[in-house]
Amino acid sequence: MTDDEFRPKLGKIGSRGSKAGKRFAGQLRAAINRAGGQSRRGGRFTGSRIGRGGAAAVLLKSRDRYAAYRQQRVVVKARLVKLAGKGSDGARAHLRYLQRDGVTRQGEPGELYGPDSDRVEGKDFIDRAEGDRHQFRFIVAAEDGIAYDDLKPLTRRLMVQMEEDLGTKLDWVAVDHFNTGHPHTHIMVRGKDDRGENLVIARDYISAGLRERAAELVSLDLGPRTDHEIEQRLLQEMEQERFTGIDRRLLQKRDNHGLVSPDGRDVFRHTLHQGRLRKLERMGLAEEVVPGRWRLDDELEATLRRLGERGDIIKTMHRELTSKGIARSAADYVVHDAEQNTEPVVGRVVARGLADEIQDRHYLIVDGLDGKSHYIDIGKGEATEPTHDGCIVRITSRNNEPRRVDRTIADIAAANGGRYNVDIHLRLDPSATERFAETHVRRLEAIRRATGGLERQPDGTWIIAPDHLDRVADYERQRARAEPVVIERLSSIPLDKQVGFDGATWLDRELVSNQPTALRDSGFGREVREAQIQRQQWLIAQGLANEEQGLVVYRAGMISMLRQRELNRVAGQLSEELGLSYAEARSGDQIEGMLRSSVELASGKYAVIQKSREFTLVPWRPVLDRHVGKAVSGTMQRESVSFTIWHQRSGPSVS
The missing domain is CATH 3.30.930.30 (BirA Bifunctional Protein; domain 2)
Structure with missing residues (x-):
């Protein structure tokens, strides 16, 4: 016999196993299965028990x-x-x-x-x-x-x-x-x-x-729940327009044909199931195909969950509006859908709350100029700026498509072997300015920080993939899940305070606009119309407007004059607090200093830029949020500034 022919068998000599034992083990497993138990053989590892507890x-x-x-x-x-x-x-x-x-x-x-x-x-x-x-x-x-x-x-x-x-x-x-x-x-x-x-x-x-x-x-x-308490809870569930435990049991009881019958084990269960099925029938979610046999809608659970959520939202809206003394008909409640509602919502913030307290998703209730009250899911709390009650906002659904800037980057990179930087941009488009090209770099930086999917070389050149626009669309969809809408704060001053405010207000901008926001003669729209009339009288008294043949004519440069009034007033207050003189920033001025803080004016948010002996106020930009206390510089251009942020180690970056 060769070595290859030898096959050892482990175990006792002559032992082939006990057939009787195998038969008994099989009978035992069968008995367990008949009794409703399960024979567990090497369950799949899920990791659900890893960790404390x-x-x-x-x-x-x-x-x-x-x-x-x-x-x-x-x-x-x-x-x-x-x-x-x-x-x-x-x-x-x-x-x-x-x-x-x-x-x-x-x-x-x-x-x-x-x-x-x-x-x-x-x-x-x-x-x-x-x-x-x-x-x-x-x-x-x-x-x-x-x-x-x-x-x-x-x-x-x-x-x-x-x-x-x-x-x-x-x-x-x-x-x-x-x-x-x-x-x-x-x-x-x-x-x-x-x-x-x-x-x-x-x-x-x-x-x-x-x-x-x-x-x-x-x-x-x-104490434990009594029979009476349990029965009362179940009877309440029977008529609810949301997904309930009764619905879950009915779904579990469906047979191979998708039909279900009321539980007949006792009178109470039968009455409970029969009553719930009749309720679902009235809602169009169940059909009695033959006496005592029901077919449930395939979307029953999803539909009832949506109805339950909507019911909770309506209750929340009613509670918040009532607590603020705002009377609105439930017929004018609108639950905003960012994908379907493409028209902007302009109105007064009534309340901000947590739509999903564990996932930190927030909502706004907005009393709109269209006379309706809107419930709007605004996404993650940290992704949106604070919006206090009474401020005026414009809310638009976020566009998930690539922007024009993305298409420009893709076109320039395609013509340059998949590479993009400011110099390449300016060489291909002589009409573009360096500042304009830098906005494209900021866009790439934002996408890189969020996704990590873009490569930037040490010399500042970006490697742009052929499917760049598809990647941008994925980025925008991901962003829309966290921030489904864009919130623009039009005024931090409540409507009633704007009527006699000595500064450029949202009411003023609407009055002089060539395309003012449409107002409905009900709800908040009516309040705004009345406030505009009162504001016009104040402007006439201030010599900033005249009434001619029944029409109000506004003085040229009225908005700038009002803005400057408030700016000078706030600058004077800050000068006393800081012990520094105020230097007004004019178009073309070079602005340098430390970003000390920000101040909220009726005309918007301003940055306080401090030098050794003086300070200045310039319009705020969101990029400055992360750089308070740092050295900044920039050039004032009309009503905006392009800032350079100085980093201690890596040098300046343009924003």
Whole structure:
């Protein structure tokens, strides 16, 4: 026998396995399957238990689901937020927003609290988190949270239990909100454990474990749900125009033909299902094909979820408008769709709030010049500037198509072997100015920072791919998800304050415009029309306008005169505060100095540029947001400035 013919078999000599044992094992698995169990053979690894709290989550998920049926119900939403880049600024803004006015039962600002104190400073928490990789945000809302006079003790007990489950002390702050129909608590947890290591929490614990712990505590406080309470909740669900637990059970009960029948196990369940099916029938979402057999609409869940969201939005609009003393018909409520509503919305900001508190998506309620009240999803909170109540804004849907500047870059690069820089641009287009070409460079920089998909060589030359316009379209679509609309603040001064304001106001710009915004003779449109009439009388009294044959004629240069009045007045106030003289910036002047701060005027935002003995005011540009305290220079051109920002190491950059 050769070596190749030898095949060893491991195991006891003569053992071929027990057939009886195999038969018994097969019978056992079959019995388990018949009983509704599952034979588990090497389940796929999902990583859901990696991190702290994995073992606790497994224990909580294995509990008797029928016993949990009577538990008090609690909703827990969770999000892990990365703090790199702008994440830290976003966390700071989110914390400020959680402490906004009107969130307590008394309508006061929310107060942060912690494990041992009823009042803590958000700044201290953010400072401690400096350098953290991430943080956790939780929203905890008990279904019967209204039964609690104070949510702080419940939150503290929950966080103590969470620390036990995770095996580490936690650094956290919380704030309670009572400004909706369901009182809830926002909790922010640092992404560090008590040893200073990155805190990693098992996905199972985040998705289910924490909710189970909260339900336990609420059940201890309020007692288990009684049969009567459960039945009343289900009867309320039967008539709701949103996706409910009854709908979920009906979808699960559909047979192979897509049909469902009311549950006949007991009278109450049958009545509940039959009543819900009749409600769905009236909504056009269910059809009785034969007596007792129903076909559900394929889009039932999606449709009901949209209806539920819309119902919540209408309630929010009514609450905010009523609280501000604004009477509007529900027929004039408009839920803005950025993809379908292409016309700009101009109006007064009534309220700003969180549409999705865990994802930090904000909304604006705008009382429009068209007489309607608009609910507008404005996207991520950190992506939009603050918009206080009463300011006048214009909101337009973001255009997702490549811009003209993108097409110019692509054309120039295509003619130069896929390369673009300012010199190449000026050589190909002699009519272009250097300043104009630099706007193209700024566009490329913005895309590179957001996507990392553009290559810039050390000499400032950009490598432009053949599919550059497709990449730009992807960038714009990605940006539109975070910022679906563009918000232009037309005036920071409320309408009633503009009537007698000594400065150039939005009312003035509308009065002298060749294409003023259309006003509807109802709602805010009517208020603006009345304010314009009063403003005209003020302008006539100031000698800035005359009434001739029933028409108001405005003095030439009226807007510039009013703007200069306010500018001089504010400059005088700043001169006293800073102890510096004011130097007016004129067209063509070279502006140099330190960017000290900004001031908000009726005519817009201005930058305060300080020299050793004097300061000047120039129109603000968004790029300056990141450069307060730095040296800047630029040339004043009419009503704008092209700035150069001086960086300590890398030198100047043009903006």
